[in-house]
Amino acid sequence: MKVLVLTSGRGTHPGLLATWREALGLVPEDELSVLSWHPPAARLPAEVHVLGPGDSLPGRVITKATRGRGISTRFGLAAATSRRVRALFRGMDLAVPMDTGSHKAAWLLARREAGPDVVVSPDAAARRLAARRGSAH
Amino acid sequence: MPPADGAPHLLYVAWGFPPCRAGGVYRALATANAFAEHGWRVTVLTATRETFLDYTGADLSLEAQIHPDIEVVRIPFTWPAMESDMRRWSPLRALAPRVWRRWRLRADVRDFPEVAYGPWRRPLEAAALRIHESDPVDLVVATANPNVDFTAADVLFQKHKVRYVMDYRDAWMLNVFDGDLLHLEGGREDLLERRLLAQAQEVWFVNDAIRAWHARRHPQLADRLHVVANGYDPEFAPDPQLTAKPVDEPLRFGYIGTASKKVPLAAFAAGWRLARQRSPWLAGATAELWGYLGFYSVPDPALLALVESYAADGLSFGGPVPKSQVKARYASFDVALLILGTGSYVTSGKVYEYTASALPIVAVHDPGNAATDVLREYPLWFPVRDLEPETIAAALERAAEAARTATPEVRTACRDFSLQYRRDLQLLPRVEALRALVTGEAAATEERQEPA
Numbered sequence: 001m002k003v004l005v006l007t008s009g010r011g012t013h014p015g016l017l018a019t020w021r022e023a024l025g026l027v028p029e030d031e032l033s034v035l036s037w038h039p040p041a042a043r044l045p046a047e048v049h050v051l052g053p054g055d056s057l058p059g060r061v062i063t064k065a066t067r068g069r070g071i072s073t074r075f076g077l078a079a080a081t082s083r084r085v086r087a088l089f090r091g092m093d094l095a096v097p098m099d100t101g102s103h104k105a106a107w108l109l110a111r112r113e114a115g116p117d118v119v120v121s122p123d124a125a126a127r128r129l130a131a132r133r134g135s136a137h
Numbered sequence: 138m139p140p141a142d143g144a145p146h147l148l149y150v151a152w153g154f155p156p157c158r159a160g161g162v163y164r165a166l167a168t169a170n171a172f173a174e175h176g177w178r179v180t181v182l183t184a185t186r187e188t189f190l191d192y193t194g195a196d197l198s199l200e201a202q203i204h205p206d207i208e209v210v211r212i213p214f215t216w217p218a219m220e221s222d223m224r225r226w227s228p229l230r231a232l233a234p235r236v237w238r239r240w241r242l243r244a245d246v247r248d249f250p251e252v253a254y255g256p257w258r259r260p261l262e263a264a265a266l267r268i269h270e271s272d273p274v275d276l277v278v279a280t281a282n283p284n285v286d287f288t289a290a291d292v293l294f295q296k297h298k299v300r301y302v303m304d305y306r307d308a309w310m311l312n313v314f315d316g317d318l319l320h321l322e323g324g325r326e327d328l329l330e331r332r333l334l335a336q337a338q339e340v341w342f343v344n345d346a347i348r349a350w351h352a353r354r355h356p357q358l359a360d361r362l363h364v365v366a367n368g369y370d371p372e373f374a375p376d377p378q379l380t381a382k383p384v385d386e387p388l389r390f391g392y393i394g395t396a397s398k399k400v401p402l403a404a405f406a407a408g409w410r411l412a413r414q415r416s417p418w419l420a421g422a423t424a425e426l427w428g429y430l431g432f433y434s435v436p437d438p439a440l441l442a443l444v445e446s447y448a449a450d451g452l453s454f455g456g457p458v459p460k461s462q463v464k465a466r467y468a469s470f471d472v473a474l475l476i477l478g479t480g481s482y483v484t485s486g487k488v489y490e491y492t493a494s495a496l497p498i499v500a501v502h503d504p505g506n507a508a509t510d511v512l513r514e515y516p517l518w519f520p521v522r523d524l525e526p527e528t529i530a531a532a533l534e535r536a537a538e539a540a541r542t543a544t545p546e547v548r549t550a551c552r553d554f555s556l557q558y559r560r561d562l563q564l565l566p567r568v569e570a571l572r573a574l575v576t577g578e579a580a581a582t583e584e585r586q587e588p589a
Contacts, residue, residue, distance in 0.1 A: 100234070103223070107231035110224050117222070124191070124221035 008101025076104030375467030399478030408529025
């Protein structure tokens with residue numbers, strides 16, 4: 001399964017990623033990608049896409065245009081207007097926002113792109129993933 | 138007893154019913170089954186399976202325990218605040234979550250004053266009326282929580298004069314933890330409860346402390362208020378241990394349950410250390426905590442650190458015990474540890490299960506806890522008058538001695554004491570009295586004394 005987690009938090013590290021994998025019930029064959037507003041604290045064993053300050057366009061453009069807004073709004077607009085992110089999102093089986101700051105990004109992407117289940121709590125996401133696995137067999 | 142032609146028809150209303158795995162589901166399951174066992178035709182009105190699969194978690198094995206003659210009618214229950222599928226979120230919720238939450242709270246209580254459950258009133262009432270139309274209902278038993286379940290009983294009473302029972306797992310107005318009021322005196326909830334209580338045929342509570350509180354508040358209704366204790370389910374409860382273990386093996390003290398921060402673990406541990414250091418009865422003894430430390434699957438770090446700091450004293454935490462292994466876990470104990478928080482109106486369901494073990498029970502809790510009333514006559518009960526380490530140590534020592542010396546006769550007396558708390562026996566007098574009420578027959582247990 002291809003799973004995308006979204007986070008607006010700082011300092012994402014490999015230990016946190018391992019916790020998420022466990023919470024979501026991922027198996028080694030599952031591919032985990034991370035869409036983050038902030039750069040991670042260390043190199044992660046996953047495909048990582050950073051949208052916030054310091055990233056290449058269009059995140060920087062959006063950041064400038066929405067200056068004064070909260071991170072969740074800036075993250076949401078940056079994600080929803082990025083072709084790269086939208087293509088990434090389309091190819092997923094499941095997308096899970098891991099904090100409230102990433103809810104808007106997940107919802108705006110879900111409005112624009114068909115494809116993955118978009119589930120807000122890790123427990124519910126794990127159940128959805130298990131159901132997908134069951135129906136795939 | 139299979140339902141006969143002309144058997145009375147019970148509508149049993151419970152939001153939480155298998156496969157729901159919440160705590161109150163065992164009472165709901167046992168109540169519906171008890172009526173079915175005693176010749177009623179039972180229709181259960183509850184929420185769809187998806188409600189529990191999606192929101193609360195489910196235990197599918199519980200569905201196999203529903204009496205085969207029971208008809209289960211499931212209606213959708215929407216729980217917007219718990220909706221995890223973001224593709225179903227409205228723009229307002231996604232883009233202005235605080236505004237959405239305020240709006241949602243108001244919408245929740247528009248039809249019924251209960252956040253999250255209020256919107257279920259209309260579908261519940263409609264379903265109750267449909268059921269009655271197709272197969273007239275003789276009696277409704279509605280179980281809280283949630284309190285919205287009572288509205289199904291109310292609508293059938295208002296429109297068709299069907300009599301009903303209100304079954305409380307906790308209370309509506311009373312905060313069972315601190316004795317305060319949960320809602321305003323004279324407020325919407327209070328007025329609604331007063332009207333529903335006044336119409337009810339019977340009202341059931343889980344212990345006498347809660348019943349007595351309501352009897353003081355509604356003295357004109359006192360004779361309709363009954364205790365139907367939770368009791369224990371024989372299929373899950375421990376088997377009685379009627380003999381002591383060999384003297385060359387150290388004693389094992391055991392606790393099974395959820396130890397929250399309200400549970401006096403620190404006081405217990407201090408008393409345990411004292412007793413183990415000075416009493417020969419406790420030489421090499423161990424105290425094992427099983428279940429949960431805190432309310433989550435991951436142990437509370439502070440409670441875990443506390444337990445680990447007493448590791449050299451034989452104190453340990455073993456983790457959760459699957460339902461199927463509870464009997465075996467109890468069988469490994471020589472003394473049961475009942476460590477509870479304070480609460481005059483709270484009776485832990487574990488109390489009844491503990492008595493079924495016939496083991497010495499060390500009751501480490503405030504004497505004012507409602508568990509005291511349950512255990513007062515238990516032959517191997519070792520209570521404390523306060524939570525000082527010295528007091529707890531003395532109770533542990535007396536229990537350890539009893540674990541070695543109690544005769545099979547005393548242990549048998551413990552087993553016999555526990556039988557009154559079988560859940561089915563708690564329900565039987567009420568089931569029979571209500572059958573007599575709706576059929577006009579004399580109740581078989583009318584002359585029996587009610588169990589506590």
